[in-house]
Amino acid sequence: MRTYDAVVVGAGQAGLSASYHLRRLGLDHVVLDAEPAPGGAWQHRWDSLTMHDVHGVAALPDADPPAGDAGRANVVVPAYFADYERIHDLPVVRPVEVDRVEDGPDDLLLVRAGDRSWTTRTLVNATGTWRRPFVPHYPGVQMFLGEQWHTVAFPGAEHFRGERVVVVGGGASAVQHLGELALVADTLWVTRRPPVWRTDDFTPDRGREAVAMVEERVRRGLPPTSVVGVTGLSLRPQEQEAARLGAYARHPMFTAVEPDGVRMPDGSLERADAILWATGFRPAVAHLAPLRLRSELGGIQLDGTTAVADPRVQLVGYGPSASTIGANRAGRTAATAVRRYLSGASATRSRAASS
Numbered sequence: 001m002r003t004y005d006a007v008v009v010g011a012g013q014a015g016l017s018a019s020y021h022l023r024r025l026g027l028d029h030v031v032l033d034a035e036p037a038p039g040g041a042w043q044h045r046w047d048s049l050t051m052h053d054v055h056g057v058a059a060l061p062d063a064d065p066p067a068g069d070a071g072r073a074n075v076v077v078p079a080y081f082a083d084y085e086r087i088h089d090l091p092v093v094r095p096v097e098v099d100r101v102e103d104g105p106d107d108l109l110l111v112r113a114g115d116r117s118w119t120t121r122t123l124v125n126a127t128g129t130w131r132r133p134f135v136p137h138y139p140g141v142q143m144f145l146g147e148q149w150h151t152v153a154f155p156g157a158e159h160f161r162g163e164r165v166v167v168v169g170g171g172a173s174a175v176q177h178l179g180e181l182a183l184v185a186d187t188l189w190v191t192r193r194p195p196v197w198r199t200d201d202f203t204p205d206r207g208r209e210a211v212a213m214v215e216e217r218v219r220r221g222l223p224p225t226s227v228v229g230v231t232g233l234s235l236r237p238q239e240q241e242a243a244r245l246g247a248y249a250r251h252p253m254f255t256a257v258e259p260d261g262v263r264m265p266d267g268s269l270e271r272a273d274a275i276l277w278a279t280g281f282r283p284a285v286a287h288l289a290p291l292r293l294r295s296e297l298g299g300i301q302l303d304g305t306t307a308v309a310d311p312r313v314q315l316v317g318y319g320p321s322a323s324t325i326g327a328n329r330a331g332r333t334a335a336t337a338v339r340r341y342l343s344g345a346s347a348t349r350s351r352a353a354s355s
Contacts, residue, residue: 017331039078
């Protein structure tokens with residue numbers, strides 16, 4: 001069986017960046033992508049999300065950024081990724097849904113997907129979070145008679161026209177959803193904690209400070225938090241009308257869900273036709289469980305992009321690199337770490353053979 005220098009799992013921004021740098025370093029690798037087509041999670045974003053809404057997408061290595069500042073993000077970015085794969089002839093195989101990664105013989109790793117497997121010296125995990133939406137449990141949630149949606153499947157504001165929608169979550173997605181929904185529906189915004197609004201400009205220095213705080217968490221082995229959780233929230237021009245309508249008047253989290261709505265802490269019932277869970281995502285790393293990478297604090301401890309528990313494994317698009325700019329940098333860092341590990345492993349084998 002062919003043994004690769006590296007297997008990359010995931011072909012989003014982080015995976016493509018890693019593949020580019022692995023190829024530039026002359027390392028034999030393959031990219032396994034669960035999606036049927038290029039684009040990563042971007043191809044599943046809601047139709048009303050434009051490139052302007054996401055403030056553009058950072059350019060992949062040795063490429064210009066995707067063109068267009070008003071096109072649909074779920075069209076522009078997948079086309080950009082597809083062109084990048086073709087132009088750089090990246091070795092992407094799809095669709096491949098990796099089930100597990102486990103130890104193989106001779107310090108190798110086995111990457112398994114159903115009845116298929118790949119043998120590799122190192123792994124670059126770039127699976128992101130989109131495939132693991134998080135919905136907290138509240139009493140009575142199964143009894144709700146209306147619709148329940150998560151950001152991962154948001155059907156667009158028009159779907160809720162004339163309805164009463166409870167939006168749950170204190171992050172950027174909740175703010176964006178409210179900005180659309182408040183124009184066509186009656187909304188109620190609930191969060192566990194009061195939102196932190198950013199009143200100053202988001203400068204490069206602020207961005208670096210936020211990334212550093214998330215890096216410190218993963219360096220200690222804690223579960224990563226989102227960068228926006230550190231930087232705070234802000235309203236874009238297109239959300240000002242929703243603000244004028246009162247959409248951003250935050251209410252405390254409900255205590256239970258009932259068939260016709262949600263029960264608030266003061267005992268009142270807020271009627272609802274739909275609940276939209278803008279409650280974020282968790283890292284999609286269940287396939288790495290056999291390698292026992294998690295620390296006692298619940299996260300995967302990293303040194304740069306290298307898993308402290310197993311230096312054969314690199315994680316990109318995890319924690320501080322879960323952004324398009326961070327993913328690019330992490331791809332380069334991971335490829336360099338792979339080369340360094342392979343050089344060290346080769347030296348160790350040479351010494352063992354000569355002794």
